[in-house]
Amino acid sequence: MKLKSAKNYWEMEQLNHYTCGNIKNSALQSMSLSLKSLFSEKITTYAAETKQLVADNANLKLGEITLSQVFGGMKGMVGMITETSKLDPEEGIRFRGYSIPELKNLLPKAENGNEPLPEGIFFLMLTGILPTEEDVKFLSAEWEKRSVVPDHVFKVIDAMPAHAHPMTQLSAAVLALETESEFASKYEKGLNKKDYWDPMFEDSMNLIARLPRVASYIYRKCYFNNNQIEPLKGADWSSNFAHMMGFDNHEVSELMRLYLTIHADHEGGNVSAHATHLVGSALSDAYFSFSAGLNGLAGPLHGLANQEVIRWILDLQKELGGGAPSKEQIVQFVHKTLSEGKVIPGYGHAVLRKTDPRFTAQMEFAKKYMPDDDICSIIWNIYDVVPEILSTIKKIQNPWPNVDAHSGALLIHYGIKQYDFFTVLFGVSRSLGVLAQLTISRAMGLPIERPGSITSTWIKNKVASTQISEK
């Protein structure tokens, strides 16, 4: 386990937890009765330490800003704090210091299950501590208790036309849930700044708890004539979600657990996380903030890419008159797509420079459960040829597959063929990271975000004055 040298407060806590062995473990188990008090204890110390750190190092330089970064989507420009996860360009995502393969071993699993329970990754992201089995059981039960969705939310979904994209329906449903915000109602009555985090914690827990019910309602409304399935009692978050969608199958539950864990967070700068954080910085509650994040996730360069991958494969098959394309045919279709000025969905990344470990985790799942699946074989053939083609295009920084290149194939294998629903699943998972961080940000008292912006005239004047002073 990689805990020898703690690099920050959260890692230090983890180190203490493990080096103190059983005493700490049992202490944590009793604390698991209240995740909120555990979070409160950790965040109070952390917020005080961070405040001091900033005060002592206020002028520490973290980098320089270039013109190409300002025009280039602010890539590589450090501008925000995210505690829940950190993305390494070569190695991929680490949640509170742990990689996906490490978490597959370390996070608690369901009985008879091999995949981590997403309850565990939420616990880890929020507190910085690896949960015990008791901790995740506590969270499953807590989310079940909080999962009741008010009737008017279903009416909002029902009012949407059949052709409304499932992401439109999900974002609108999350906004409709805003009536339940404890933060909004407490703020209206008058809330001391130091107590902001408390209703934010409650809102985040309630929203996460309700999302599977809302998402599965959209699924059954869109594709099963609104024939709804009632939730299970005593199930974990993922298997209950699969059940409400209509899948009572061990493998689908396992896939859902894996899927909802690996999509949970990707540090702070990606569009869904950043949008949630930005809107939250105006003290908007969790519902407003997360709905904004979902709107960003619905873009084809971000979360919607998972549906685009399958649409691209279907277009390819249509062009060939059906059947499995050969590698040569894939190569031709890639060139055709590029020549039409389109992107190859599921490939490339703003930060990653290697194959996404979330792609690899899904490929491993497929090799175990569906080694002969037709769509998976196409995905693997695409993986064999696309990186080589994209590497020949100079402007493309990363020719390797991202998380979205594989996810659709796994879902289709189990009968979840409605590809415009795929991003909804991504959205349900993404709630875990962005809402954990929103609660942390609120507890730290992070201020409203207000970066500066400039005009091109301002830049021209700056260039002119720099040239004059250099002469």
Ligand code: CMX
């Ligand atoms: N196919 C074709 N061209 C691509 C490409 C791809 N897969 N990836 C990057 N490029 C192009 C960009 O469009 C850009 O072209 P222009 O300069 O003409 O606009 C150029 O290469 C440089 O891009 P980059 O610096 O390598 O990558 P960006 O940070 O600008 O963009 C991303 C990153 C993900 C938007 C881009 O790789 C892409 O569009 N990929 C396909 C869509 C996709 O899979 N998105 C999902 C990402 C994961 C997620 O968030 O869910």
